[in-house]
Amino acid sequence: MNTTASTPLINIYVDESCHLPADRQTVMALGALWCPQTEVRRLSAALRDLKARHRARGELKWSKVSASRLAFYCDLVDWFVAEEPLHFRGLVVLDKQQLNHAAFNQGDHDLFYYKMQFSLLNRILSPDSRYAIYLDIKDTRSRLKLHKLREVLCNNVYDFTSAMIGHIQNIHSHEAELMQLADFFSGALTYRHRGLQGNPAKLAVIDHIEQRLGRSLLQATPLRETKLNVFLFHPRRVGP
Template sequence: MPIDKITLYNVYCDESCHLENDGQPIMVLGAIWCPKDDARRLGAELRDIKARHRARGELKWSKTSESRLPFYLEIIDWFLAESPLHFRGLVVLNKQALNHAAFNQGDHDLFYYKMQFSLLNKILSPDSQYAIYLDIKDTRSRLKLKRLREVLCNNVYDFTSDMIGHIQNIHSHEAELMQVADYLTGALAYRHRNLQGNPAKVAVLEHLERKWGCSLSFSTPLREQKINIFLFSPRQV
């Protein structure tokens, strides 16, 4: 009897405004994922787009400018057109209202990893296997990765941790698709910070929402696969 082939996926995670005392009212976590078999091709396509536009260095939301606007609009069109690529974003609203002690959620660092769990557990399926790459946060991240893997696997009764074949921290320059996670996470944060000061960023956001057909300002149904958004509001004491 033939054994069904397990689909392997790569997941790339990034964050914006995640520090506790950065003065920002929100925290945003984002993840790009695709079948592992497509990752190399998609990375090569992104490098080709960069080369055509003579865009050197990493793709970063912070670098969005009017002089490079056609490049960034093409990135959005490419992402939306590539059916293997998916994005999920989680936005913590009113971050200043978080009360970790009142709700037994440890400190802000532990809360960050709980939110990573909430981001990822809606992506993962026990019928598939995943390699998860997180943008390096600090020197202590390695130990926390082990715990995150255990919690994600135990949530689907995968006590041998087979579902997550690999999990590690990397720098964004090491993976082209990590840079796409950075870009879309940054865009989501810009929308929820209600910023308008950069006309190029506003144009990219409007282009994305128009082509996608939805707004980044609201949660999407879980069945939404291309871009899935979840807004988290702190509970009141």
């Protein structure tokens, strides 16, 4: 692998939803939002301006979606679709209760979580670019696992010096506007796959996303779809 100062630098922001093993949820989702680093400042400012126009104070989070801010969230979706530099990939683990880590040599749930992180990210990374990856803080042990994740991702493209991923760290979502956008789309994807119906505003936002994309969030997409890509992981079952 040959990376230089002129090699494109991409920022990736990774968030998760319903990832805990004992949360009694049927699905978990990981989401990665990415764009060229040269666009981060402009896009972050544009997102702040959009929030200010709608008087949407505080962090952008899927959990905060409500009818009183429905116009803001629909405008947010329109902005994301119109901004060519912005891309999102979501990985949905279906029927999470069927996971059997021991049977398939997956270690424990934390190890499986990082295997899913690898599956999410390895389809985004290219040896022709360099990356800075920011993951939402999960727990106090995440730092050691980040080192292993970087090593595995780089070795996958024979980058044994880890030059492809110049930076990888955990951050809090309030530290980066674009991390909050990753939270928003990860949450929408999870809500859709859980089949929830209790929040009409969230259902309206999901409907708007699907209308703008021209497809359902329940559908997996081909890899060539880079605006909003969806990968569905089906756990293997033990026995016949």
